[in-house]
Amino acid sequence: MTVPTTAAGSIAARRTALAKVGARLLSREAGVAATLILVVVFTTLQNPNFVFSPDGYRDLLLTPSILMLVAVGQAFVIITRNVDLSVGSIVGITAYLTGRLFIDIPGIPVLAVFLAGAIVGGALGLINGALVAVARVPALVITLGTLYIYRGLNVAWVGSDRINASDLPREFRSLGTEQILSIPVLTLVAVMVLIAAAWYLRNTRGGREFYAIGSDPDAADLYGLKVNRRIITAFVMSGALSGLAGVMFAARYGTVSSQAGTGWELQAIGAAVIGGVAISGGVGTVWGAAIGAFLLLTINRALPVIGIQDFWQRAVVGALIIGAIVLDRVLAVRQARKLRELRDTNND
């Protein structure tokens, strides 16, 4: 690009263009949030119990919090231009592990169980990351394999057993119901994780490197970034957050079978994509992924309320994912055209 140096007007024009670009980036998360609010308001008008019953309000915040953690981890991975299909299996393993720990080690502190979930999840993520980064095999293939492996091991471990609410200590189960300032405790935990992750990705050198790697892995490597280490970190994050989600799953639902978390990989990827995390890497925020998770599950809950059978949930999820990426594409094309026009007029 040639840079016009003389005309003050063109610099101003460029600035407004930049402001517009900024506004558009901002509007993605804002747009999804606005859609979420619309869905909630519309459904509540149909049936006030959707929000205004104690259970309705709590469930609205609680259930999406668990998926939100998985989606935040997934966002890390997708931003580095990879994908983690094994998260659902990790949720399943750590959810059952939670129950087993409480049964096998009576009196184990709740905090220790949370830590164990995160560590086991992180270790499973480390296996993914190491295979992807060191063996240089695409993440789609590796995590497709570990999806099978982790779930298979889980089923072999659990068998026909299941964890019941009565197996879990009361203080742990109460986490699923307790509230601070009328916000469920688990939601608070998830939001704190979200804020930490968002701050890290936005403000630290390490966080920015994830975007650099996702935008152009080869350039990042030539520039001297430690690409492998960052990719492994992203997978460990995804695994550890899925592990936390597994523990929260046990607290929220009380019952855990060998199929816990099945299909969550698609929900998490869907949430991230709906929230503006580009599957081709380098674009998006964990805020977007988090709001995307809330939008997905809120729509799921809203459908039966407005009289659509909940069998249709997955169709809506699919349509949302496709709608979101089509929208992204349209916006990107339009933005590229605007920038080109701007450059052409400046050069005249």
Add this chain to the structure above:
Amino acid sequence: MTELRTVSGPRRTMVPHGRPLWRRAVLTREGAVIGMLAVVIVVALTTVPNFDSPLTITFLLRDVAPILLIALPMTLIIITEEIDLSVASVVALSSVTVGILTRDGAPFELAMVAGVLVGAVAGTINGFLVTVVGLPSLAVTIGSLAMFRGISVGLLGTQAVTDFPEEWTSLARSNIPGTPIPSIMIAFVILAIIFGVVLHATPFGRSLYAIGLNKEAAHFSGVNVGRTKFILFVASGTVSGFAGVYFTLLYGNARGENATGMELAVIAAVLLGGVSIFGGRGALHGVIAGVLLIGTIGSALRLAGVTADIINVITGVVLVLSVVSASFLAWFHRARATARARGEKQG
């Protein structure tokens, strides 16, 4: 990415060094998979009781038939560096279409045609979004996986249609007279020959490799990249629709949850068969051996009393090992080529 592609460079320069033709033909990725399949079959025949019964062959081939069918277009798609994750959902959509039309009294022949057509339409939607709108196929087909599955489940709910004309279900379950080989294999062999000829013996087939290796270069060489990929996605949908009709007849039921997770089995088999996920590399005979390898391992282990979840673990391990070992071999060849180049310089 570049890691895998550079392999063919050094390997090609090694050929004039005097490796005989038969070694070049046999010592390939495809040769390795076929060899592994042979080893597994021999081991299973000698150690697993009842594996040598004709019934084993019949059930094995029947069950892998949908995967074999869908693996054909999937191979072509992955060679062009795209992917179609929605195939199993298309199977369900086709199955549910056949079920609903049959339940509502439509002629069964019409219902079957509709099932295949629904698959073609689904493939057209994928192809449109990937080639015309220009979206990444991974994202598109994750979305359509959920959407097509959701429509299937939405249409039938928890119901199942199980009442199908006897003559068609028994045809789906019949064998080629005098052999333990299911009749569906005739359809598969015809399709495999068509896909094999198209991929390996036509300019269209060569253009798929060109697209997978370098889309821009293919475009500037006169390949219509968009149209080519569009055709592949339509083919994938159509074949999945056909597989859905077969699936419905074979198991005698149409449900929204039919064939859940089959996309993973198909992709695992295609990659195991030596198709590179980065595009531009792979052959159909390797893929067919890959599907049969996974099917045979599963069938032998089931007969040996191993549970389904352990079989899934083994499938996953085989998939991961196959790609990791390919990666390792590439690294090994490169290291050897570098060492040889150094040696030549000094000498």
